[in-house]
Amino acid sequence: MSCVSESSHLNKFLRQRYLSLPQGDFCQVTYVWINGCSLDLCSKTRTMDSEPKVIADIPEWDFGQRGSGTEMLLASICMFRDPFLLDPNKLILCEVLKQTREPAVFLLDLNHRNSCNKEMEKVKDLQPWFGMEQEYTLLGVDGHPYGWPRLGYPKKQGLYYCSVGADRAFGRDIADCHYKACLYAGIKIGGTNAEAMPSQWEFQVGPCEGIEMGDHLWMARFLLHRVCEDFGVVATLDPKPMTGDWNGAGCHINVSTVQMREEGGIEYIEKAIEKLSKRHAEHIRVYDAHGGEDNKRRLTGHHETASISNFSAGVADRGASVRIPLHVAQKKCVYFEDRRPAANCDPYAVTCAMVRTCLLEEEEELKWNFENNK
Numbered sequence: 448m449s450c451v452s453e454s455s456h457l458n459k460f461l462r463q464r465y466l467s468l469p470q471g472d473f474c475q476v477t478y479v480w481i482n483g484c485s486l487d488l489c490s491k492t493r494t495m496d497s498e499p500k501v502i503a504d505i506p507e508w509d510f511g512q513r514g515s516g517t518e519m520l521l522a523s524i525c526m527f528r529d530p531f532l533l534d535p536n537k538l539i540l541c542e543v544l545k546q547t548r549e550p551a552v553f554l555l556d557l558n559h560r561n562s563c564n565k566e567m568e569k570v571k572d573l574q575p576w577f578g579m580e581q582e583y584t585l586l587g588v589d590g591h592p593y594g595w596p597r598l599g600y601p602k603k604q605g606l607y608y609c610s611v612g613a614d615r616a617f618g619r620d621i622a623d624c625h626y627k628a629c630l631y632a633g634i635k636i637g638g639t640n641a642e643a644m645p646s647q648w649e650f651q652v653g654p655c656e657g658i659e660m661g662d663h664l665w666m667a668r669f670l671l672h673r674v675c676e677d678f679g680v681v682a683t684l685d686p687k688p689m690t691g692d693w694n695g696a697g698c699h700i701n702v703s704t705v706q707m708r709e710e711g712g713i714e715y716i717e718k719a720i721e722k723l724s725k726r727h728a729e730h731i732r733v734y735d736a737h738g739g740e741d742n743k744r745r746l747t748g749h750h751e752t753a754s755i756s757n758f759s760a761g762v763a764d765r766g767a768s769v770r771i772p773l774h775v776a777q778k779k780c781v782y783f784e785d786r787r788p789a790a791n792c793d794p795y796a797v798t799c800a801m802v803r804t805c806l807l808e809e810e811e812e813l814k815w816n817f818e819n820n821k
């Protein structure tokens with residue numbers, strides 16, 4: 448098919464022969480990091496003399512920033528098994544640091560792990576859990592939605608969500624292989640489903656505690672792009688890849704604290720939602736990769752979204768900004784869902800904003816200033 452890349456036509460069976468060659472004590476270690484200028488992912492691999500057992504075994508590395516060539520440091524954060532080069536090889540999620548060892552600051556201020564981690568430390572007694580639902584859309588390398596007719600459109604929406612069948616579930620190989628790859632790697636993937644628009648899919652990561660949410664979701668995104676590369680297609684996290692009567696792609700965030708999970712927790716859930724209602728605009732600014740501009744195309748009030756300009760909350764309401772799932776309302780505890788984050792959000796920024804608004808002490812809140820969200 449013309450919308451599939453050349454490299455996917457290479458003989459993957461031959462590749463298997465080389466992957467099974469013994470490698471002695473050596474270990475291939477792939478460093479993965481977020482390009483803070485564009486929020487896309489980068490990686491490079493090197494050989495270690497023996498298998499690293501803990502994250503402290505991973506030496507720091509460096510790279511030249513694209514464009515400028517400025518040298519940055521890669522500090523290891525967490526280690527996963529490598530589902531592509533297989534055991535004992537590793538994937539290492541890294542934080543990008545300046546030569547001074549401070550977190551790198553990029554033009555678009557997209558390096559949020561460090562600030563997020565500080566907030567998570569402050570609220571760790573609340574044991575904040577998060578689960579995020581990453582939606583994505585498959586495209587050919589030419590940018591055309593995968594499996595869509597060259598001219599015209601597929602049948603209108605209504606038969607694709609959770610669908611089965613060659614005429615409606617486009618690209619299940621990607622979702623299935625990504626799911627397996629995540630499990631092998633050690634990512635807390637919770638499930639997957641076909642979405643409302645053809646060639647749109649979702650996977651869920653979580654529940655994860657604190658900073659782990661961002662770490663696991665970013666690595667899960669890396670695996671997604673890497674699996675797509677094998678199949679010769681592209682996953683876009685654009686929040687509204689197709690204009691018109693087609694669903695956009697979000698990244699709903701589900702949130703709970705130890706208090707919310709206990710009996711009677713609904714009281715704390717309602718308190719958190721009340722606080723969110725007062726900071727709608729600030730949250731919209733951090734819920735996509737471009738300060739709210741991307742979500743303007745998605746949060747229209749149609750296609751299971753709420754309007755970008757107003758906050759709303761409701762039980763079992765998939766048209767609200769924040770939803771209390773039906774089973775939560777019935778049990779009067781567990782968690783709530785914020786449906787506003789776009790597919791291309793930075794989970795570090797989103798979980799950080801959630802903590803600042805809902806969980807920090809009142810006095811902390813007063814000092815809070817989103818403009819200094821560094």
Ligand code: ADP
Pocket residue numbers: 576577578579580637651652653654655699701702703708781782784
């Ligand atoms: P839906 O599509 O109905 O909104 P999903 O099943 O796709 O829901 O996603 C539910 C999400 O809620 C998952 O990411 C899961 O990890 C998360 N989750 C479940 N329990 C909790 C909890 N106690 N706290 C936070 N997140 C949770």
Ligand code: MN
Pocket residue numbers: 580649
């Ligand atoms: Mn879902």
Ligand code: MN
Pocket residue numbers: 580582642649
């Ligand atoms: Mn969904």
Ligand code: MN
Pocket residue numbers: 580699784
């Ligand atoms: Mn959801």
